[in-house]
Amino acid sequence: xxxxxxxxLGQFLEQQRARVDRTLEKLLPGAxxxxxxxxxxxxxxxxxxxxxIRPVLCLEAGRLFRDNxxxxxxxxxxxxxxxxxxxxxxxxxxxxxDELRRGKPSCHVAFGEAxxxxxxxxxxxxxxxxxxxxxDIPPERCLRVNRELARAIGTLGGMIGGQVADLEAExxxxxxxxxxxxHASKTGALFRASVRTGAILAGAGxxxxxxxxxxxxxxxxxxxxxxxxxxxxxxxxxxGKAPGKDAEHEKAxxxxxxxxxxxxxxxAQMVEEACGALAPFGEKxxxxxxxxxxxxxxxx
Amino acid sequence: xxxxxxxxLGQFLEQQRARVDRTLEKLLPGAxxxxxxxxxxxxxxxxxxxxxIRPVLCLEAGRLFRDNxxxxxxxxxxxxxxxxxxxxxxxxxxxxxDELRRGKPSCHVAFGEAxxxxxxxxxxxxxxxxxxxxxDIPPERCLRVNRELARAIGTLGGMIGGQVADLEAExxxxxxxxxxxxHASKTGALFRASVRTGAILAGAGxxxxxxxxxxxxxxxxxxxxxxxxxxxxxxxxxxGKAPGKDAEHEKAxxxxxxxxxxxxxxxAQMVEEACGALAPFGEKxxxxxxxxxxxxxxxx
Numbered sequence: 001x002x003x004x005x006x007x008x009l010g011q012f013l014e015q016q017r018a019r020v021d022r023t024l025e026k027l028l029p030g031a032x033x034x035x036x037x038x039x040x041x042x043x044x045x046x047x048x049x050x051x052x053i054r055p056v057l058c059l060e061a062g063r064l065f066r067d068n069x070x071x072x073x074x075x076x077x078x079x080x081x082x083x084x085x086x087x088x089x090x091x092x093x094x095x096x097x098d099e100l101r102r103g104k105p106s107c108h109v110a111f112g113e114a115x116x117x118x119x120x121x122x123x124x125x126x127x128x129x130x131x132x133x134x135x136d137i138p139p140e141r142c143l144r145v146n147r148e149l150a151r152a153i154g155t156l157g158g159m160i161g162g163q164v165a166d167l168e169a170e171x172x173x174x175x176x177x178x179x180x181x182x183h184a185s186k187t188g189a190l191f192r193a194s195v196r197t198g199a200i201l202a203g204a205g206x207x208x209x210x211x212x213x214x215x216x217x218x219x220x221x222x223x224x225x226x227x228x229x230x231x232x233x234x235x236x237x238x239x240g241k242a243p244g245k246d247a248e249h250e251k252a253x254x255x256x257x258x259x260x261x262x263x264x265x266x267x268a269q270m271v272e273e274a275c276g277a278l279a280p281f282g283e284k285x286x287x288x289x290x291x292x293x294x295x296x297x298x299x300x
Numbered sequence: 301x302x303x304x305x306x307x308x309l310g311q312f313l314e315q316q317r318a319r320v321d322r323t324l325e326k327l328l329p330g331a332x333x334x335x336x337x338x339x340x341x342x343x344x345x346x347x348x349x350x351x352x353i354r355p356v357l358c359l360e361a362g363r364l365f366r367d368n369x370x371x372x373x374x375x376x377x378x379x380x381x382x383x384x385x386x387x388x389x390x391x392x393x394x395x396x397x398d399e400l401r402r403g404k405p406s407c408h409v410a411f412g413e414a415x416x417x418x419x420x421x422x423x424x425x426x427x428x429x430x431x432x433x434x435x436d437i438p439p440e441r442c443l444r445v446n447r448e449l450a451r452a453i454g455t456l457g458g459m460i461g462g463q464v465a466d467l468e469a470e471x472x473x474x475x476x477x478x479x480x481x482x483h484a485s486k487t488g489a490l491f492r493a494s495v496r497t498g499a500i501l502a503g504a505g506x507x508x509x510x511x512x513x514x515x516x517x518x519x520x521x522x523x524x525x526x527x528x529x530x531x532x533x534x535x536x537x538x539x540g541k542a543p544g545k546d547a548e549h550e551k552a553x554x555x556x557x558x559x560x561x562x563x564x565x566x567x568a569q570m571v572e573e574a575c576g577a578l579a580p581f582g583e584k585x586x587x588x589x590x591x592x593x594x595x596x597x598x599x600x
């Protein structure tokens with residue numbers, strides 16, 4: 001099974017990642033700006049690596065409806081600020097207590113807990129600031145994205161809700177419904193919101209938005225299951241952290257509930273359903289489909 | 301010196317507090333809503349008491365420009381969600397390590413650290429959701445408020461920046477510039493943003509906004525200095541927590557730098573300057589002026 005994207009997709013992803021990184025570089029206060037401990041911590045966490053997959057999906061969903069994705073770069077990058085905030089807080093000792101993230105010390109290990117908590121807060125706040133500062137996009141669309149995104153990362157079926165449910169489910173026997181709630185809210189909701197953000201800002205109509213949402217939801221869920229699988233079958237080198245953490249914490253995961261093979265088959269089916277939802281967009285959706293299939297085969 | 305508001309002001313503040321509380325009651329998910337541990341924690345922290353001073357100032361600033369303040373209730377209440385989020389995170393063991401808040405166990409003592417961190421995140425996120433959901437207000441105004449508020453509570457001269465500077469300044473000899481930066485950003489910025497939020501949403505012009513901003517800034521700074529003073533001269537019963545915490549942590553405070561009497565005189569002058577800025581509004585600003593003078597004399 002291939003573990004790197006095809007040369008053409010690889011080049012495209014790398015280009016998009018670089019554009020997002022340049023945007024993040026501009027959005028984040030410099031490491032020397034007062035009070036600098038927090039700005040250093042925010043930059044450390046954001047630039048620790050990462051595929052920028054949520055911004056890339058956002059841009060690509062936008063390009064279904066408008067060719068020039070330039071104005072979408074700041075809001076797309078705000079999604080990465082949100083993702084990074086969630087990682088910093090999840091890694092804290094009181095939560096998942098992860099000391100490594102992408103092969104480097106977690107934010108709280110590098111900067112202390114107080115700074116890490118506030119750096120997460122700062123990234124979330126900056127994301128909402130960026131989302132409200134898009135002069136080239138009609139205000140109604142910006143406002144709708146703010147509203148939807150806040151719901152997607154909130155406590156009611158959103159990212160925070162998923163994280164809480166995940167903590168509550170530790171050391172309980174996993175059941176299918178709880179597990180789907182956790183994954184759909186913890187990861188799926190932000191993936192869904194990422195593609196919706198791009199599509200809404202680019203002016204998509206309601207019918208098209210629905211198709212894009214199905215894609216985002218299914219890809220997000222598959223992405224999280226692949227994460228679960230990598231924690232079982234991945235290596236420390238590839239993951240940049242110790243595998244086996246989920247089993248150690250008795251986390252509710254797909255491999256724990258369904259086994260490795262069945263979980264793999266489920267992700268493959270989800271990705272095909274995700275791609276199917278984009279059929280009406282034809283060739284314009286080729287990248288989104290290829291990205292979904294690549295995410296299935298990733299090893300980190 | 302009187303420690304309760306005049307009967308008329310007292311009644312007015314109580315009425316407004318009740319309206320804000322009813323709005324918060326509607327905005328917050330019920331304590332039984334899944335995942336309920338976080339919703340219980342969010343409600344516990346929001347309904348632990350409090351004067352709702354930021355929402356009241358927001359509503360009152362709005363009433364300078366429009367009589368019906370009904371549509372301002374949700375955004376005004378969002379300011380209280382933000383304030384509560386900041387208290388929860390500030391009280392955490394890694395930050396100020398305060399076990400009591402308003403006479404009750406802090407959120408992390410009552411619900412555990414993980415839930416408290418996520419409850420803070422949830423309140424901040426809900427605030428931005430509410431701010432983006434105001435159907436009766438023109439979207440441009442909502443978006444501007446989002447933008448300004450995110451800056452006011454961010455890392456660059458905003459609330460988080462003030463909190464970081466505060467932590468960095470512990471156990472260093474206080475100097476006047478650092479102290480003003482800390483207070484202006486930690487408390488002043490949200491007060492300023494609170495009155496600006498009301499004024500912007502109610503359609504104030506730029507000139508009027510400036511006057512209102514001066515009021516908010518000065519009242520915010522005075523409010524924080526009174527907080528510092530209460531930590532020196534207040535009683536455990538009135539404060540609902542142990543006094544003397546600032547001295548124990550060697551915090552940079554006004555009484556530590558200027559002494560109690562000089563600090564008191566400074567707050568009195570700030571409040572008079574704040575009221576002076578509202579002179580052009582005449583009788584319409586009577587409540588705002590009375591509130592500022594009352595805040596000076598509060599004992600908790």
